[in-house]
Amino acid sequence: MGEMDDIDRNLMIFITRDPRASYQELAKRLGISRQAVQRRMQSFIYVFSDALRNGASYG
Numbered sequence: 001m002g003e004m005d006d007i008d009r010n011l012m013i014f015i016t017r018d019p020r021a022s023y024q025e026l027a028k029r030l031g032i033s034r035q036a037v038q039r040r041m042q043s044f045i046y047v048f049s050d051a052l053r054n055g056a057s058y059g
Contacts, residue, residue, distance in 0.1 A: 007032060011040055 004012075007030055014026055023041070027034045 008040060008044075011037065012044075015041075 010030055011026060014021060014029055018025075021029075023034045023037045027037045030037065
């Protein structure tokens, strides 16, 4: 995952506000496909889990 773009930033805001939102709901809010939301979420999970495994801390 490279630099976060506006869609990534907005996705993070939306899931922070409503962590139970479905991919379909998020896609509608962002104006992208459900599959695109799913790919971006998978990228977030990969990046953050990798960072935690390598000793990064958040918060």
